[in-house]
Amino acid sequence: MFTQLLVNGLVTGSVYAIAAVGVSLVYGILRLVNFAYGDMMTFGAFAGYFANATLGLPMLVSAAFAMIAAALLSVALDVVLWRPLRLRRAGFMGLFLASIGVALVLRQAILLVWGPQPRAFEINQFKVYVLGDVRLSLAQAATIVSATIAILAIGLFLSRSSTGRVMRAMSDDRALAQLSGIDVNRVIVVTWVISGVTAGLAGVLAGLVQSTFDPNFGFQLLLPVFAAVVLGGIGSAYGALAGGLVLGVATELSTWEGFAGGVDPVYKPVVAFVVLIIALMLRPQGLFGKARTV
Amino acid sequence: MNVLSSGEFWAFVGVMAGIYTLFTLGLQVQFGLAGLLNFGQVGFMAIGAYTMAILVTKVGWSMWLAAPLAVGAAALAGVLVGLPTLRLRGDYFAIVTIAFSEIVRWVATNEDGLTGGSQGTINLTGQGTAAQYNGQWERFQRWVGAQLHIADKDVVMLLLVWSAALLLLWLTARLARTPWGRVLRAIREDEEATSSLGKHVFVYRLQALAIGAGMAGLAGCVYAWQFSFFSPDDFQPLITFFGWMILILGGVGRVWAVPVGAAVFGFLFAATRFFDFAPFSYLDSADRAYVRLMVIGLVIIGLVVFRPQGLLGRRDEMVLE
Numbered sequence: 001m002f003t004q005l006l007v008n009g010l011v012t013g014s015v016y017a018i019a020a021v022g023v024s025l026v027y028g029i030l031r032l033v034n035f036a037y038g039d040m041m042t043f044g045a046f047a048g049y050f051a052n053a054t055l056g057l058p059m060l061v062s063a064a065f066a067m068i069a070a071a072l073l074s075v076a077l078d079v080v081l082w083r084p085l086r087l088r089r090a091g092f093m094g095l096f097l098a099s100i101g102v103a104l105v106l107r108q109a110i111l112l113v114w115g116p117q118p119r120a121f122e123i124n125q126f127k128v129y130v131l132g133d134v135r136l137s138l139a140q141a142a143t144i145v146s147a148t149i150a151i152l153a154i155g156l157f158l159s160r161s162s163t164g165r166v167m168r169a170m171s172d173d174r175a176l177a178q179l180s181g182i183d184v185n186r187v188i189v190v191t192w193v194i195s196g197v198t199a200g201l202a203g204v205l206a207g208l209v210q211s212t213f214d215p216n217f218g219f220q221l222l223l224p225v226f227a228a229v230v231l232g233g234i235g236s237a238y239g240a241l242a243g244g245l246v247l248g249v250a251t252e253l254s255t256w257e258g259f260a261g262g263v264d265p266v267y268k269p270v271v272a273f274v275v276l277i278i279a280l281m282l283r284p285q286g287l288f289g290k291a292r293t294v
Numbered sequence: 295m296n297v298l299s300s301g302e303f304w305a306f307v308g309v310m311a312g313i314y315t316l317f318t319l320g321l322q323v324q325f326g327l328a329g330l331l332n333f334g335q336v337g338f339m340a341i342g343a344y345t346m347a348i349l350v351t352k353v354g355w356s357m358w359l360a361a362p363l364a365v366g367a368a369a370l371a372g373v374l375v376g377l378p379t380l381r382l383r384g385d386y387f388a389i390v391t392i393a394f395s396e397i398v399r400w401v402a403t404n405e406d407g408l409t410g411g412s413q414g415t416i417n418l419t420g421q422g423t424a425a426q427y428n429g430q431w432e433r434f435q436r437w438v439g440a441q442l443h444i445a446d447k448d449v450v451m452l453l454l455v456w457s458a459a460l461l462l463l464w465l466t467a468r469l470a471r472t473p474w475g476r477v478l479r480a481i482r483e484d485e486e487a488t489s490s491l492g493k494h495v496f497v498y499r500l501q502a503l504a505i506g507a508g509m510a511g512l513a514g515c516v517y518a519w520q521f522s523f524f525s526p527d528d529f530q531p532l533i534t535f536f537g538w539m540i541l542i543l544g545g546v547g548r549v550w551a552v553p554v555g556a557a558v559f560g561f562l563f564a565a566t567r568f569f570d571f572a573p574f575s576y577l578d579s580a581d582r583a584y585v586r587l588m589v590i591g592l593v594i595i596g597l598v599v600f601r602p603q604g605l606l607g608r609r610d611e612m613v614l615e
Contacts, residue, residue: 027385033385033388081595081599084599085598085599088599090598090599090602092384092385093331094598094602095598096388097538097539097594097597097598098594098595098598098599100535100538100591100594101591101592101593101594101595101598102591102595103591104532104535104587104588104590104591104594105588105591105595107587108584108585108587108588108591109584109588111584112581112584112585112588116580223392223393223396226389226393227389227393229389230386230389230390234385234386264404266400266404267400267404269396269400270397270400270401273390273393273394273396273397276390276393277378277379277390277393280378280379280382280386280390281378284382284383284386285383286386
C-alpha cells in the first residue's frame with residue numbers, strides 16, 4: 001500500500017512539477033503571477049483532445065500538437081497583452097489582475113468551443129502494468145516516463161545552455177543581467193515558449209492521469225501548482241520542480257493508514273495547503289528561495 | 295426586454311450591488327488602506343454565512359445574536375489566517391489567502407454533518423429536512439415594510455442593505471482619517487519607515503485584515519438572507535475576483551469609490567444578460583452565459599491597461615503598484 005501511494009504521489013507530483021516550472025520561470029523573468037496558467041493547461045488538454053479524438057492522431061503526436069498550440073498561444077498573448085503592459089510599466093497587482101482576466105476569457109472560450117461535458121483521450125483505459133505490488137495504469141506509466149524526460153530536459157536546458165543560464169541570471173538580478181547586454185526580448189519570448197510547452201504537456205498528462213477532464217479542470221489544478229511554486233520559492237525553477245514532487249508525494253502519502261490512520265482522501269487538496277503553510281512558517285522564502293527583506 | 299423596465303429586476307440588481315459594496319469595502323480596508331493582497335475574501339464571506347445559518351438552525355439561536363457572532367467569527371478567522379501568514383511577502387500572502395478560501399469551500403462541501411455538504415443549507419439539519427434559517431429575517435423585513443408602508447419585499451431589502459452599506463461606508467471613511475488610518479497608509483507606502491517610528495506594523499496589518507474579514511462576514515449574512523438558501527458553490531474564488539474588479543473599477547484607496555464600482559459592476563453584470571442582438575442572438579442561453587463572463591474578463595484586462603487608477607481614483611495617490 002505504501003509503495004503504491006508513493007508511486008501515485010510521484011505521478012501527481014511530476015505533473016505538478018512540470019506545471020510549476022512554467023509558472024515559476026514566468027514569475028522569475030517577468031514578475032507576473034500568471035493566473036491564466038491553469039486555463040492554458042486546459043487549453044493544452046483540449047488541443048490534444050482535438051488532435052487525438054477529432055483528427056484521430058496517435059497520442060504522442062497529439063501531445064506534441066498540444067505543446068506547440070499552447071506555446072503559440074502564450075507567445076501571441078505576450079504580443080497583444082503582456083508586452084503593451086510592460087511598456088506601460090504595469091506593476092505586480094496590475095499584471096496579476098490582467099492574468100485573472102485572461103484566465104476568465106480563455107476558460108469561457110474553451111467552454112464555447114467544446115462545451116462543458118467531460119472528455120477523455122482515446123487510449124487504452126484498462127491496460128495495467130504490475131510491478132511487484134505496485135499497479136500502474138498506462139496513463140500513469142506514460143506520465144512518469146514523459147515527466148522524467150521533461151524534467152531532465154528542463155534541468156539540462158537551465159543549467160547547460162547559454163539561454164538557460166541567461167534566464168536564471170535575469171531571474172536573479174534583472175538590472176545586472178540587462179547591463180551585461182542580454183537581449184531581454186528574446187529571453188522573454190523563450191520564456192513564454194517554455195511556459196506554453198510545459199502548460200500543454202502538464203495539461204495533457206493531467207488529463208490522461210485523471211482519465212476524464214472538463215474545461216474547469218486546469219483551474220482546479222492551478223492552486224496545488226501555485227502551492228508547489230511557493231513551496232519551492234517563487235521564481236526558482238529548481239525549487240518548483242522539487243516543490244511539485246514534494247507536494248504530490250505528501251498529498252498521496254497523507255492517506256496512508258500507517259500515518260495515524262490516514263487522512264480522508266477527499267481532503268487531499270487541503271493537505272497540500274497545510275504542507276504549504278507549515279513550510280512557509282518555517283521558511284518564509286520557500287525551500288529554495290533567497291531570503292529577502294520586504 | 296420588458297424585464298428591463300421591471301422594478302423588481304432593478305431592485306435585485308441594487309441589492310446585489312449593496313452586497314458587493316459590503317464585500318469590497320473589506321478589500322478597500324485591507325488593500326486600499328493597508329496594502330494587503332487578500333485574494334481569499336470569499337472564504338470570510340462563507341464563514342459569515344455558514345456561522346449564521348448553523349447557529350440559527352442547529353443551535354436554535356436568535357438571528358439577532360447569530361449574525362453579530364457570525365461577523366465576529368469571520369473577523370476571528372482573519373486573525374487566525376493573518377497570524378502565520380502576514381509576515382510573508384505580498385505575492386506569497388496572495389496565494390496563501392486563495393488557498394485559505396479554497397480550504398473553507400472544500401470543508402463546507404465535504405463536512406455534510408456541519409454544513410449540509412454540497413447540497414447546501416437545505417440539508418443543514420440532516421438529509422431531506424429542508425432546514426430554514428431566515429424565518430426571523432423575513433418577519434423583520436415584513437415589519438420594516440409595514441412601518442414604511444412599502445409592500446414590495448425587494449424594495450425593503452434594497453433599503454436595508456444600502457442602509458447598512460452607507461453606515462459602514464461612513465464609518466470606514468471616518469476610520470481612514472483617524473491616526474489609525476494614517477498609520478495604515480504609512481505602512482502601505484513605506485513599511486520600514488513606519489516601523490522605525492515605533493509603530494507595530496504587524497499588529498496594524500492584523501487589525502486591518504480582521505476588520506475587512508468581518509465586513510465580508512456581514513456580506514455573507516446578507517447574501518444568505520437575500521437568497522434564503524446557499525451552497526458551497528456560491529463561494530467560488532471568482533467572487534473574490536469580482537470584488538477586486540469592483541475595487542479597481544471604483545478606485546483603490548477611496549472609500550466612496552466602492553459603491554460606484556459596485557453599482558457599475560452590478561449594472562454590467564445584469565445588462566450583459568440582455569445581449570440579444572447579433573452576434574449574441576445566434577447563441578443559446580448557456581453559451582451566452584460564457585460570453586458574459588468573457589466580457590467581464592475583457593473589462594478587467596481593459597481596466598488594467600487603460601485606467602489602472604479606476605473611475606474615481608487619483609493617479610498621484612495610488613495606482614496599481
